Amino acid sequence: xxxxxxxxxxxxxxxxxxxxxxxxxxxxxxxxxxxxxxxxxxxxxxxxxxxxxxxxxxxxxxxxxxxxxxxxxxxxxxxxxxxxxxxxxxxxxxxxxxxxxxxxxxxxxxxxxxxxxxxxxxxxxxxxxxxxxxxxxxxxxxxxxxxxxxxxxxxxxxxxxxxxxxxxxxxxxxxxxxxxxxxxxxxxxxxxxxxxxxxxxxxxxxxxxxxxxxxxxxxxxxxxxxxxxxxxxxxxxxxxxxxxxxxxx
Numbered sequence: 001x002x003x004x005x006x007x008x009x010x011x012x013x014x015x016x017x018x019x020x021x022x023x024x025x026x027x028x029x030x031x032x033x034x035x036x037x038x039x040x041x042x043x044x045x046x047x048x049x050x051x052x053x054x055x056x057x058x059x060x061x062x063x064x065x066x067x068x069x070x071x072x073x074x075x076x077x078x079x080x081x082x083x084x085x086x087x088x089x090x091x092x093x094x095x096x097x098x099x100x101x102x103x104x105x106x107x108x109x110x111x112x113x114x115x116x117x118x119x120x121x122x123x124x125x126x127x128x129x130x131x132x133x134x135x136x137x138x139x140x141x142x143x144x145x146x147x148x149x150x151x152x153x154x155x156x157x158x159x160x161x162x163x164x165x166x167x168x169x170x171x172x173x174x175x176x177x178x179x180x181x182x183x184x185x186x187x188x189x190x191x192x193x194x195x196x197x198x199x200x201x202x203x204x205x206x207x208x209x210x211x212x213x214x215x216x217x218x219x220x221x222x223x224x225x226x227x228x229x230x231x232x233x234x235x236x237x238x239x240x241x242x243x244x245x246x247x248x249x
Contacts, residue, residue: 002029003073004063009088010034010075014057022053024061024075028092034073036061043078060085091129098131101158109154119147123155138163139216168218170225171248174201174209174232178241186239190232197228211245 012024025031061075122145123133137159202210215221236243
């Protein structure tokens, strides 16, 4: 039997609610039973545990005690932040989705899971997880692992059809003002040149504009915004324009 590690975050489904705790089946470990004591359900005082847990409810827990010789796994629900819960649930949902996408892909390619096991493992080793494999292929990332053209083509087709790559946006508030006789034209020209960096510019109200950069990679978006800032600084000097570029509060 495979057990989780101490301090590991796990996905569980409530199997039975008891007066002083609950039996939780661990979804990623074949339903292995764990126990959460009432004191580990919520940080506040609990009068009735059923106000917090119900049979069939999916929860995120943290392994706080482990004794494999006794087949005992104790978890806590309260020792996890909301951000950690969200991240773990997203990973779990992505994992389930990726498994389903793999089944679809294999049925199209005519291969069984056993036949493709070594190739799939090589891809997972390269990208980190099965979902990361599909995510990378959806973005057009080049694969280094040794995978047959037939399987890789089928995986790429599924990925590009089913996965929408996550995009990251960076927004800045741009303030522009010119008191020159033809200042309005200078401002218009500068804004049109900012668009050439792939940015979107939205008029908020004189003299404020939103400048947005969207990319598949947050670092790429930040670098693009830095280039825009450097360009504005250089252009504004020659056009007698007062400016500032600040993060949205």
